[in-house]
Amino acid sequence: xxxxxFSIAYRNLRRRKLRTFLTLLGIxxxxxxxxxxxxxxxxxxxxxxxxxxGIGADMLIITPGGGVETGxxxxxxxxxxxxxxxxxxxxxxxxxxxxxxFGMISDIAKVEFxxxxxxxxxxxxxxxKESKEMSEGINLFKIEQGRRLDAGDQYKAVVAGVVARxxxxxxxxxxxxxxxxxxxxxxxxxxKKSGSPIHDRMVAIPSDTARELFDKPEEVSxxxxxxxxxxxxxxxxxxxxxxxxxxxNVDEGEEDFTVESAEQMISSLNTILAAVQAVxxxxxxxxxxxxxxxxxxxxxxSVVEQTxxxxxMKAIGARNxxxxxxxxxxxxxxxxxxxxxxxxxxxxxxxxVEAAAVGFGIDIFKAAVTPELVIxxxxxxxxxxxxxxxxxARRAAKMNPVDAMRYR
Amino acid sequence: xxxxxxxxxxxxxxxxxxxSMLTILAIxxxxxxxxxxxxxxxxxxNTIDEQFELMGTDKxxxxxxxxxxxxxxxxxxxxxxxxxxxQRVNGIKVAGAMIYKVARVEFRGDTKYTYVSGIPTxxxxxxxxxxxxxxxxxxxxxxxxxxxAAIVGYLVVxxxxxxxxxxxxxxxxxxxxxxxxxxxxxxxxNEGDDTQLLIPLDTAREVFDEPDKIDIIIAQTEDGYDPGxxxxxxxxxxxxxxSLKKGEEDFTVQTSEQLMDTFSxxxxLVLMVxxxxxxxxxxxxxxxxxxxxxxSILERTREIGVMKSIGAMNKDVLTIFLIESGFLGxxxxxxxxxxxxxxxxxxxxxISQQFIALKTAxTWELIAxxxxxxxxxxxxxxxxxARRAAKMDPVVALRYE
Numbered sequence: 001x002x003x004x005x006f007s008i009a010y011r012n013l014r015r016r017k018l019r020t021f022l023t024l025l026g027i028x029x030x031x032x033x034x035x036x037x038x039x040x041x042x043x044x045x046x047x048x049x050x051x052x053x054g055i056g057a058d059m060l061i062i063t064p065g066g067g068v069e070t071g072x073x074x075x076x077x078x079x080x081x082x083x084x085x086x087x088x089x090x091x092x093x094x095x096x097x098x099x100x101x102f103g104m105i106s107d108i109a110k111v112e113f114x115x116x117x118x119x120x121x122x123x124x125x126x127x128x129k130e131s132k133e134m135s136e137g138i139n140l141f142k143i144e145q146g147r148r149l150d151a152g153d154q155y156k157a158v159v160a161g162v163v164a165r166x167x168x169x170x171x172x173x174x175x176x177x178x179x180x181x182x183x184x185x186x187x188x189x190x191x192k193k194s195g196s197p198i199h200d201r202m203v204a205i206p207s208d209t210a211r212e213l214f215d216k217p218e219e220v221s222x223x224x225x226x227x228x229x230x231x232x233x234x235x236x237x238x239x240x241x242x243x244x245x246x247x248x249n250v251d252e253g254e255e256d257f258t259v260e261s262a263e264q265m266i267s268s269l270n271t272i273l274a275a276v277q278a279v280x281x282x283x284x285x286x287x288x289x290x291x292x293x294x295x296x297x298x299x300x301x302s303v304v305e306q307t308x309x310x311x312x313m314k315a316i317g318a319r320n321x322x323x324x325x326x327x328x329x330x331x332x333x334x335x336x337x338x339x340x341x342x343x344x345x346x347x348x349x350x351x352x353v354e355a356a357a358v359g360f361g362i363d364i365f366k367a368a369v370t371p372e373l374v375i376x377x378x379x380x381x382x383x384x385x386x387x388x389x390x391x392x393a394r395r396a397a398k399m400n401p402v403d404a405m406r407y408r
Numbered sequence: 409x410x411x412x413x414x415x416x417x418x419x420x421x422x423x424x425x426x427x428s429m430l431t432i433l434a435i436x437x438x439x440x441x442x443x444x445x446x447x448x449x450x451x452x453x454n455t456i457d458e459q460f461e462l463m464g465t466d467k468x469x470x471x472x473x474x475x476x477x478x479x480x481x482x483x484x485x486x487x488x489x490x491x492x493x494x495q496r497v498n499g500i501k502v503a504g505a506m507i508y509k510v511a512r513v514e515f516r517g518d519t520k521y522t523y524v525s526g527i528p529t530x531x532x533x534x535x536x537x538x539x540x541x542x543x544x545x546x547x548x549x550x551x552x553x554x555x556x557a558a559i560v561g562y563l564v565v566x567x568x569x570x571x572x573x574x575x576x577x578x579x580x581x582x583x584x585x586x587x588x589x590x591x592x593x594x595x596x597x598n599e600g601d602d603t604q605l606l607i608p609l610d611t612a613r614e615v616f617d618e619p620d621k622i623d624i625i626i627a628q629t630e631d632g633y634d635p636g637x638x639x640x641x642x643x644x645x646x647x648x649x650x651s652l653k654k655g656e657e658d659f660t661v662q663t664s665e666q667l668m669d670t671f672s673x674x675x676x677l678v679l680m681v682x683x684x685x686x687x688x689x690x691x692x693x694x695x696x697x698x699x700x701x702x703x704s705i706l707e708r709t710r711e712i713g714v715m716k717s718i719g720a721m722n723k724d725v726l727t728i729f730l731i732e733s734g735f736l737g738x739x740x741x742x743x744x745x746x747x748x749x750x751x752x753x754x755x756x757x758x759i760s761q762q763f764i765a766l767k768t769a770x771t772w773e774l775i776a777x778x779x780x781x782x783x784x785x786x787x788x789x790x791x792x793x794a795r796r797a798a799k800m801d802p803v804v805a806l807r808y809e
Contacts, residue, residue: 022699026692033688065510065521081511081524081583081616108473110658119473119658254519256512280685286441287689290434294696297430301703 005322009330012302023298024338027381030288031342032349035377037284039350039367041277045270047365052266056137059262060101060237062092062223062244082256085218091247092225097236099228102131103220105210111203112179113168120163121202122180124210127151134226140199146174146189153206158189162200180205181213233261288381291338292388299331299392310396311404320397327393328386335385339378346377417732421739424704428736431700435740435782436747438690443748443778445686448755449679450769453672459541459596460668467539467664468639470494470503470625470646486622486659493645494625499638503627504532505609509616513605514581515570522564523604524582526612529554535628539664542606547576547591554608558582559591563602582607583615595765635663693740694789701733701793712797713805722798729794730787737786741779748778 013020065080084103092101105124110117125135127149135141136148144161157178164172164187172178178185185205193200211217225240227233237259244257303310310323350367357365421428472486486505494503508525527536529552537543544559558580565573574580578589587607596602613619629638643661647654662670705712712725752768759766 018702019699022695022702026695026699029688029692029695033685037685081509117652117658250519254512256521280682283441283445283682283685284688286437286686287692290437290689290692290696293430293434293437294692294699297427297434297696298699298703300426300430 002325005326005329009326009333012306012330013333016302019298019301020334023294023334024341026291026294027288027335027338027384028342028345030285030291031339031377031381032344032346033284033287034281035343035346035373036349036353037277037281038373039347039369040353040365041273041281042368042370042373043350043354043365045273045277046368048269048273049266052262052269056139056226057262058227058229058233059138060092060098060225060227060233060240060259061262061265062088062225062240062257062259064221064257084220084223084257086220087218088244088247088257089220089223091243092223092240095236095239095243097228097231097239099226100130100134101223101225102126102128102134103207103223105207105214105216105219106202106221107210107214107216109181109213110179112182113172113176114170116168118163118167120167121198122210122213123202123204124207124214125149125204126207127153134224137226138224140194141204142192142194143189144192146187148189149204149206153188154209155183155185156188156206157185158191158204159187160191160200160202161193163203164190167201178203183213227261233263237261237264288384292384295331295334295385295388296392298334299327299389300395302330303327303392303396306396307399307404307407310399311401311407314399314401315405323399324393324397327396328389331389331393332382332386335388336378336382338385339381342381343374343377347374413728413731414735416728417735420704420732421735427700427703431696431736432740432743434693434696435690435737435785436744438687438693439741439744439778439782440748440751441686441689442683443745443774444751444755445679445683446774447749447752447768447770448766449683450771450774451752451756451767453675453679454769455766456671456675457668460664460671462541463539463664464628465663465665466629466631466635467535468500468627468629468635468642469539469660469662469664469667470627470642471623471660473658473660485620486625487620488622490646490649490659491622491625493649494627494642497638497642497645499630499633499641501628501630502532502535503625504528504536505622505625506536507609507612507616507618507621507623508604511583511616515574515578516572518571520569523600524612524615525604525606526609526616527606528609536626539626541596541601543594544591545594547589549591550606550608554590555611556585556587556607557590558587558605558607559593560589560606561593561602561604562595563599564605565589565592569603580605585611585615635665639663639666690785694737694785697733697736697786697789698793700736701729701790702796704732705729705793705797708797709800709805709808712800713802713808716800716802717806725800726794726798729797730790733790733794734783734786737782737784737789738779740786741782744782745775745778749775 062084063080064082064084086103089101089103092098103126106121108119109122111120111122112118125131125141128151132148132150143158146158149156149158157180159172159178172187172190174187174190176187178187180203191199191202191204205213211219227236241255241259244259245252245255248256250256313323347367347369350369354365354367470486470490472490488505491503491505494500504527506525506527508523510521511524513520513522513524527533527542527550529550533550537549542559545562547559550557550559560574560580563569565575567573574589576589576592579586580589581587582605587605593602593606607615627642629635639661643657643659646659646661647657650658652658715725749768749770752770756766756768
């Protein structure tokens with residue numbers, strides 16, 4: 001029965017090729033725009049998530065300064081009047097649930113290589129065994145070539161892969177000499193590219209050397225803390241907050257520091273990204289609405305044209321819901337076919353955007369084509385078709401067979 | 409003649425009410441979206457332009473680091489030394505320095521973190537105030553003898569920023585040091601600026617423990633000098649001092665015009681992408697018109713045959729159908745325009761209350777352009793169907809059933 005209806009619906013569509021084609025085109029355009037935007041957006045989101053997951057879900061990051069009311073959170077310590085000190089690292093380390101915490105100091109400094117000058121972010125990293133092991137687990141600090149900074153190193157440096165390859169006319173190699181604020185350092189390692197714009201522009205040196213270089217004997221810029229296995233990072237984050245509040249003698253809500261877990265950072269970033277995406281996809285979805293109206297229009301015309309046929313079908317025993325189903329199927333098929341073509345074109349568009357982005361040197365995202373997206377888009381376009389066909393189909397179903405057969 | 413065409417068209421459109429309505433609805437949606445986005449977008453752009461114009465075109469902004477590092481903090485540092493260099497450049501009338509930090513601000517036991525800027529209280533104060541749109545609307549401005557005095561942004565005293573709204577004359581603590589509020593600034597239009605505090609530069613240096621650092625230098629050029637070329641000179645002087653080659657600058661020199669241009673071009677790009685995405689629905693709407701016209705021509709094949717056999721020329725038939733499709737577009741455009749403006753006004757209301765004073769730009773050009781555009785969409789979409797109608801063989805058309 002359903003196959004009969006299906007083949008009638010299909011034949012009807014075939015008969016009016018031009019009209020069907022134009023109706024389809026409307027849906028194709030809408031679906032491909034939405035699919036392309038979603039795949040690019042999701043790809044971007046996944047790229048950013050990967051970056052943050054590299055830090056590790058069990059990692060807490062403590063930065064100086066409270067959350068600014070206006071939402072303009074300072075990205076690094078330089079702009080905040082509050083400061084963190086070595087003492088704070090001890091406070092964090094004493095919190096139960098923290099496996100290990102270390103402080104990093106960072107500042108921008110003049111880096112000279114073979115007479116060429118660049119200004120780069122310098123990170124002073126601790127070289128004790130525990131901190132070293134911990135930073136090995138953080139994706140932002142993975143080593144590609146050479147070695148990590150070791151205890152006892154003084155004027156040694158590890159440079160980010162991007163810095164080594166792209167920042168100076170000559171590529172920096174292991175064993176090369178750099179001048180940082182006019183002090184000579186020897187490069188012992190090159191870091192893997194992480195995708196984080198800050199950490200791909202950094203040079204790491206031992207923290208004691210950095211303290212001397214920047215004349216900041218007690219300050220730390222960021223504290224990284226690893227949560228013990230089996231405890232919830234957000235609970236420990238609260239404990240750390242409480243301990244630091246007590247130590248700094250401030251009330252809740254008035255902290256001069258911020259404790260964030262990698263998870264929280266991902267989720268706050270995702271919220272922003274999702275909002276932007278929602279707006280764009282919403283605007284693109286307007287064209288789907290318009291395409292749906294097109295289907296509705298075509299279906300009304302088709303119902304009017306087939307009035308006498310409908311009358312005939314009813315006269316030989318077709319029931320209201322058979323007629324209804326017939327026209328719903330017809331509209332649904334238009335939606336579905338439009339969806340199939342639209343999804344394919346949308347995926348291609350997404351890949352083109354990806355290729356263009358790579359061409360511009362943005363390689364953190366891949367257009368994501370998930371099965372959910374494909375199935376969702378197909379289902380959605382089928383639904384658009386049937387919903388748009390609902391009113392015309394109901395009109396056809398409710399026709400009085402006698403009047404319908406008389407209609408010319 | 410044209411009048412008759414129009415009457416004929418309207419009766420045709422009215423004859424198939426439902427189909428015409430749906431076709432027009434599609435165009436209405438598309439035009440409404442595009443009109444709303446354009447008027448909001450340009451409204452926002454106007455607001456921004458106004459702010460830039462208030463600065464005056466004779467100002468230069470000189471910052472350490474590139475534009476990116478202003479947001480990241482740090483950057484290379486400027487000190488009094490760089491300020492001296494800038495002041496010595498030919499064509500610079502006056503140059504002043506500013507430092508700013510996010511600091512702990514406390515009022516009657518309620519603590520907030522917000523931007524606190526140290527600005528000079530000598531004669532260079534004015535150039536900074538005009539560049540940053542600071543103007544005091546209540547109380548007084550900072551003066552040279554002030555040490556522990558502050559002027560505060562509009563929202564600090566008006567919007568429940570603190571549990572109790574402070575007033576002129578109240579004491580407020582910045583990083584533990586007590587300041588007296590002597591003045592309130594007028595609304596600048598963005599939350600960041602409207603929640604800041606300004607304190608004398610020398611005091612700020614003490615509070616923040618930054619004896620030499622300068623975050624930004626703002627300079628005014630002498631009358632008769634071209635700000636662009638003065639900016640070049642400043643850049644060269646700083647390069648020379650730091651022995652850097654061109655292209656290796658670790659600082660940024662921008663005229664207010666360049667700043668505005670940079671901003672405008674980014675903004676237009678974003679706006680264009682958004683409007684482009686919205687315009688996809690217009691394309692789909694146009695396809696809808698084309699479809700409707702094909703159907704309409706098919707239904708009226710015999711009618712066309714009659715018209716032709718009693719002497720209508722191909723051109724007449726073409727014109728009739730083009731006018732019909734043009735009208736479908738135009739009606740859609742008129743309704744869409746009205747709805748689009750309505751949406752924009754509604755958004756304006758919401759945004760003005762919550763964020764910044766925004767005035768939607770509803771210009772005659774926009775309305776006329778949208779109407780014309782929708783009419784053109786109608787005509788273009790109708791062209792192929794109309795040509796098919798015009799080329800019909802009257803004999804075949806009359807025989808059609």
